[in-house]
Ligand code: OGA
């Protein structure tokens with residue numbers, strides 16, 4: 378094995394150390410993939426992955442999604458190339474709840490950091506489900522939630538018309554609140570995009586969603602990454618929530634992201 382691994386917290390996050398070039402084998406990538414699903418987040422501190430190495434590792438761990446240039450999408454609020462919708466990433470979220478099959482995982486490299494803010498946090502939504510009181514599990518087990526990009530953007534202070542969202546393939550979707558994965562493990566499908574609960578009064582559903590997000594993001598389920606340039610992170614989007622600490626639009630922050638296509642539909 379060409380890597381060494383060290384748990385970062387009890388419930389989420391493992392640091393991976395080793396020489397990048399020797400990591401890029403099917404055997405190591407297969408090992409990392411398993412570890413990712415077990416631990417939610419993998420952290421490669423100051424590993425200095427080039428774009429090409431990042432895409433190579435991604436391709437060995439799954440199927441690279443066609444976004445950005447040659448598999449690398451730039452995460453930045455910079456005026457010229459920035460995407461205003463990224464302001465939604467300042468709130469706890471999962472990626473791709475507007476799809477039936479959400480993206481599996483993302484690899485994110487820190488290229489230019491913000492002087493203030495811009496750290497990234499992850500919360501283990503498998504473990505958060507697991508540790509819920511049994512009566513809560515019984516109460517929420519069959520509930521369905523409407524996920525809305527318009528709702529998440531409005532909380533981020535960005536107004537987005539539902540028809541525009543739908544036309545961009547980002548219309549509302551209904552998912553089970555508790556996702557039973559093919560593995561048999563269960564996780565919570567929540568985040569700033571979770572608008573309301575089907576068949577429940579609006580404010581009651583919103584209060585429940587708020588309560589579950591607060592539960593799942595308690596310190597014991599969270600890993601907070603303080604970035605150095607050259608760090609690379611991978612998160613299992615199907616079993617963690619994540620958010621970026623707010624950073625100024627003109628901070629220059631630039632991250633390179635490679636995303637793996639989803640393999641399992643919400644269920
Ligand atoms: C993302 C995301 C967080 C960050 O790329 O999906 O939420 O810290 N990024 O930039």
Ligand code: MN
Pocket residue numbers: 466470471472619
């Ligand atoms: Mn995100």
